[in-house]
Amino acid sequence: MAQYDLTYKIAPYLERHLVFPLLEFLQERNLYSDDQILKAKIELLAKTNMVDYAMDIHKSLYHTEDVPEAMVERRAEVVGKMKMLEEAAAPLINFLQNPALVQELQSDKQSNLQKLNERHQIGPNQIEALYQFAKFQFECGNYSGAADYLYQYRTLCTNSDRSLSALWGKLAAEILMQNWDVALEELNRLKEVIDSKNFSSPLSQLQNRTWLMHWSLFVYFNHENGRNAIIELFFQERYLNAIQTNAHHLLRYLAIAVIINKRRRNSLKDLVKVIQQEQYTYKDPITEFLECLFVNYDFEKAQQKLFECGEVIENDFFLGKQAQEGSFVTVPLRDEFLENARLFIFETYCRIHQCIDIRMLAEKLNMDYDDAERWIVNLIRNARLDAMIDSKMGTVIMGTQRSSVYEQIIESTKQLSIRSYMLANGVVAAAAATQGYNL
């Protein structure tokens, strides 16, 4: 299953700290050897300030109590730097810790800055120090502190690049603290900024979008309303472009979100189109499943792929969230996916058949005969399927799906009225314009 693991593809688009949960998850799943993962972790930590943690991992990796010199030195260095930064930012932090003073701040940034400068001798240098301090805090793993400082920094900051960085930092911190609601808010704010900001080059804008999409996976697959939001975001033209340009692997998440979302059936067609286009660069069981089902109508293979999909989902950090139900451990998303996928298969199957053997169907849907029959009856009852069951022969007989000539004509003429309406409007507008011009 390791070949479908996307960690190595996703990781370059994430913050170092955000990769941790992924590695932890991999460790749990035992896809890779423990040693490999621990090494990866140390490497990851090498550039952060979480030296203590790195030391711990080092110990458990090599089963020793010794810690390399470099790490000890680094620790000292980090501590020293923290002291320094804290001092530099101290005046501002003191000011911010006093709620009475903070309340005096108004919405106008300029006057705030002026006031700070006059009354508290807090200039741009201190504000900059606050930013550095917050960043440092984040790198040390103190996410909540970092989130607070960054929030306050944003109210004071005038530099747009810096404020973007602060937004990213805040989002990362919220994600790591698993405050999904706040994170979603931050995410939306960030998206607005990215879409509206003038980037030096379109390339960097694209880069930012790609990051945003990757980070959003954390939020969307954990927030209750995330599944709708992810479809909305990813299907936006610009983001879809970004996916097709440099993040094909995100198609997996988009595909899953579309499949498990019953209200988003209409996006399916677009999705299949995109998947087909990208099929030569990216392919995993989930996209292949969709391709088998909606392009090749190869039900056997779709069935097979569906089985693989289950495993892929289980092994994916974002998708494979486990839920404890009594003594059972289930992966809710997987179950949901399988259920919906089954429905898809059945629906498509019905579309091209007029008579189906229930036994065969049951086999295909991984159910026993009675279950299958019950399932179908339910579908018919909910008016989702126009069919009847011939229980003597054990078959389902579809109703006629083709539209009558009457409907066809209605269909073809319906367009006409809209079009003539528009045409008439256009003519009137043009006439008015020329008249106005003549007068």
Add this chain to the structure above:
Amino acid sequence: MASRFWTQGGDSETEEEESDLEYEVQAGAKEGGQDVGNGSKYLRSDSDSEDSDDQKRVVRSAKDKRFDEMVHTVEQVKNSMKINDWVSIEENYDKLNKQLEKVFRVTESEVVPRVYIKALVMLEDFLAQALANKDAKKKMSPSNAKALNYMKQKLKKNNKQYEVEIEKFRENPESEVEEDKDSEMMDQSETESEAGYSDEEPDKIIGFSDSDAGDEEPEGGDGPWEKQKTRKEKIMDKQFAKDPSEISWEMVDKKVKEIIAARGRKGTDRAEQIEQLTYLLRVAKTPAQKLEVLMHVVSAQFDVNLSLNTHMPINVWKKSVQNVLSMLDILAQYPNIVLEDAMDPEMENESQKGADYDGPIHIWGNIVAFLERIDDEFFKSLQFIDPHTKDYVERLRDEPLFMVLAQNVQDYLERIGDMKAAARVALRRLEHVYYKPQAVYEAMRMQSRSVTTGENIDDGDSELDDEDRQMTKFSSDMKGPPAFVSVLEIVPRQPSFPELSRTLMDQLLSLIYRVGDERTKPRAMLCDIYYHAVSEEFHTARDLLLMSHLQDSVQHMDISTQILFNRAMAQLGLCAFRASLISEAHSCLSELYAGGRVKELLAQGVQQSRYYEKTPEQEKLERRRQMPFHMHINLELLEAVHLVSAMLLEVPNMAASALDPKKKVISKNFRRLIESSEKLAFIGPPENVRDHVMAATRALSRGDAEKAIEVIQSLDVWKLLPKKDHVLKMLKGKIQEEALRTYLFTYSPYYDALSLDQLIKMFTLSESQVHSIVSKMIVAEELHASWDQPTRCIVTHNVEPTRLQALAAQFAEKLTVLMDSNEKAYEAYTGGSLDGPPAGRRKESQDYASVTTGRWQGELSTAQGKQSSYSRYGSTGQRSLFNVGRTSQSRVGGTGGYKDLRSTQGNVRGGTTYSSTFQSTRYQDAYSSVGRTPYQSGSSVRGGQTDASGRMVSLTRSGRF
């Protein structure tokens, strides 16, 4: 012919005796054949041989004759003076001047004959007299007066040159003894006097050479030839007489200037110039001077062939390559020498600075221009050599030689930081590599290696080269002292090709993308696309093409780039075909075949158009653009690929809409072929590619897959494919599938149910394939049927509409047509008047009025496909009728296509290694796009589903235009 002879002569000149002999024979023959009176050339050739000792007597007489002639002319002048006939005086005066030139030539000296001076003095006096006599002047006839005025001016101008002599003459008019102008005169620094002569008397020279060309042309080859010989001997004399160390920088400089001044004049012998310069090269005093002279040598070598329509002699080409290489040696050895394109006149003496001079030395020259010229000549020679001869292969072996040179030049340019020029050179190199598959590249690499292991690069070449080598040996061994400035061979003489051509390509491409200009970048990109297509990377190639927007901008580029674009497209089509992407292959190639001008578009032969004649100029231009044979894309294979893919797409499409009046056409070209083949009364066995495909088409439309496969597989051209078996297998599968589709389209209305097993047997397809194809058709509503799973049957639902229903449907359709034409009219009214010729517009809308919605939709989607892929070839800038029609059509369909076109630009990925610049533009556009349809809208064409929302978009857009 003349030039051919020349170069031959130029080469064999080393073997002096032999050519001398040959020459004498010629001279002798002329002597006999020619009549003495009108023998200026005769005289000249004789006098030329004066230097060779055995013909002294003839020489004398020739010289005397010259003087006699002059004296005769002077007499005539005197006579005319007596009758005051200024017209004839003027004539004779001009004649006199010409004769003077000839005397100079004969005597090889600059001493003016006394006769001449005397005549001048006489004329001057007479003129003064005539001018003084105002009355007589008034009485003169107008023509006479005019001639007088002319004389006045000419004489004034001319006499200035001879002031000294005239003075002398006036002082001492009595000493009329004609001096003998012999040997001392010759030894006297002729450089000086000649330089003076060419500088001061340009008009005279031109006049002279005109007459020369007039009456001496037939023999023109001989005179200078002989002269060159004599010069050569002189040079040798000089060499032996003088210690080379006596030759000073100034002397060389002067001589160079003098030779250069003669450059390009009709009378000058180009081969001789090279010879002289080559000698000077060896006596050059400083490295800078040597470099300077080298520059001139190379330019002179380029001059050897003046015509645009023939190529430079190959051995001269090789020599110039060597010369440029030694330039590079000098430049590498003395990094303080700077080449400059625009030269300050003050800098003229820069080359005087010696090798130990520290500061920068500026030398005129442009090494990139040389390199490009060398490349062009190489290309041209390949164009002109018959590709089926051994010569062609020999010539191709010189390619590594060029590659070395280019590589060195590029290194040099990178060293001095001229990145723009380096990119240009890199492009040149790229254009020698891009069309070579790895195997061919490997062959070139091996060849170049084997050549360089031999001691001489020219090893094993033609006789000319042997001579050439002898000559170099001769010049270095026997011809006296070694050159003053010895230049070590610093730059490598053997090419270093990386093992994989991809590596080389990447090196060059990354350089070009980084620093290239407007022309080099797209060209490099096209080469890259071509290369990817050759090496079976269709998707990469396609993405490169799409992200670079080349299909939009190529129309504005020069013709050779357009040809390159066409070639890349053709190759892309072939690649898609090999990768079994039939509809992609078709959309790549269909445009190429639309006008029936494939040969012209690919520059692989001149095609006669039935509709119009090309002027000779156009034809000449076209010939100059031709690709050398080894770069050709096999046209038969291309045609086969195009027709087969058109067949695979069109046959089921035709079957689907056989009874439908609103047919949509995928390949017009293919339809036309079908029509013409249907008209045939008797159908013979297939002979060419087209016949084969037509035969297969007939079989396929009957649903007879086996026959179709057999016919297609019997084509010879497939053996040109690298992976023939694989492709044939793929073709077989595709034909079977399409046969099934065709069969279902054609015959399903006559069946109530079809058995799956039966179909499997009929088309020898697997069950899952049949199932998949049929299901697809059902879902796309191409086939009104559904599966009956327990009995493994396809049950068709054909419902005959009642009369009323049919009428209603017809009515609805007519309404749609009305609607469409209204919209067209509206469009023409609001937007159309702005951007298109109204006539074409009207025709277009009439056209639309006669068809139905479906047609419109179809048209729209095909237009999308067409536009989005590659909007137009139009390579030659000739606008045929057909072209214009096409333009207007695509404009009308363009409202829908526009959107599509833009959206494809977002279809971008990978390629991060190349071109950050290309990417940036591409992303920008990607943001503004609306829909995302792939550029190969083959699927949408086939499905025939244009969704309503798309149409609304196009509508609202069209309102804005």
